[in-house]
Amino acid sequence: MKDERVALILKRxxxxxxxPKNAGRSRSPFQTLVLTILSQNTNDKNSRKxxxxxxxxxxxxxxxxxxxxxxxxxxxxxxxGLYRNKSKTIKHLxxxxxxxxxxxxTPVLKMPLDQARENLLSFPGVGPKTADVFxxxxxxxxxxxxxxxxxxxxxxxGLCHKDADCEGxxxxxxxxxPPNEYPALHLSLISLxxxxxxxxxxxxxxxxxLDLCPSGRV
Numbered sequence: 001m002k003d004e005r006v007a008l009i010l011k012r013x014x015x016x017x018x019x020p021k022n023a024g025r026s027r028s029p030f031q032t033l034v035l036t037i038l039s040q041n042t043n044d045k046n047s048r049k050x051x052x053x054x055x056x057x058x059x060x061x062x063x064x065x066x067x068x069x070x071x072x073x074x075x076x077x078x079x080x081g082l083y084r085n086k087s088k089t090i091k092h093l094x095x096x097x098x099x100x101x102x103x104x105x106t107p108v109l110k111m112p113l114d115q116a117r118e119n120l121l122s123f124p125g126v127g128p129k130t131a132d133v134f135x136x137x138x139x140x141x142x143x144x145x146x147x148x149x150x151x152x153x154x155x156x157x158g159l160c161h162k163d164a165d166c167e168g169x170x171x172x173x174x175x176x177x178p179p180n181e182y183p184a185l186h187l188s189l190i191s192l193x194x195x196x197x198x199x200x201x202x203x204x205x206x207x208x209x210l211d212l213c214p215s216g217r218v
Contacts, residue, residue: 149193
């Protein structure tokens with residue numbers, strides 16, 4: 001893969017989909033975990049609405065949600081998909097953070113990346129993508145969250161092996177881009193996937209990367 005093409009891909013992505021200032025940094029680490037759990041299998045509009053509803057009902061802190069009635073959490077986040085499972089997960093997550101970390105996730109953010117990631121993956125409802133979102137945007141750790149859009153677009157652009165799994169995609173992207181570009185790369189790949197490079201009927205003719213994309217040229 002030529003460095004020039006790799007750099008040009010990111011340059012055009014950033015021009016077409018600029019990264020908002022302070023993206024992902026306006027919430028506390030625990031709130032980021034909660035919002036990311038709410039976003040699982042749910043669109044942004046509904047996950048944000050669920051988060052807003054929850055914040056109107058409770059302070060979104062480990063102490064508050066650990067003591068909350070699960071039914072009240074469920075009622076608040078109903079607009080989010082899988083709200084029954086998510087209410088149980090959020091309450092359990094709050095209990096774990098409160099009991100194991102005294103309600104403070106700062107010690108996790110101070111751990112080396114692999115150790116922090118291992119700890120997070122032991123939390124209820126926290127998979128690789130959620131862990132990496134937390135570590136990247138709350139801890140400025142050098143990792144790239146891979147969701148369905150990042151996974152699909154990276155493969156179409158030839159930024160990773162066609163048979164790579166999510167971990168393989170993550171490692172490939174981290175090998176070819178510098179850590180200071182990880183937030184912009186992650187967000188712009190998602191934006192491209194949502195706006196143009198859709199799973200079905202991608203709008204290749206409107207894509208700023210058409211001449212750089214092996215799949216688009218075909």
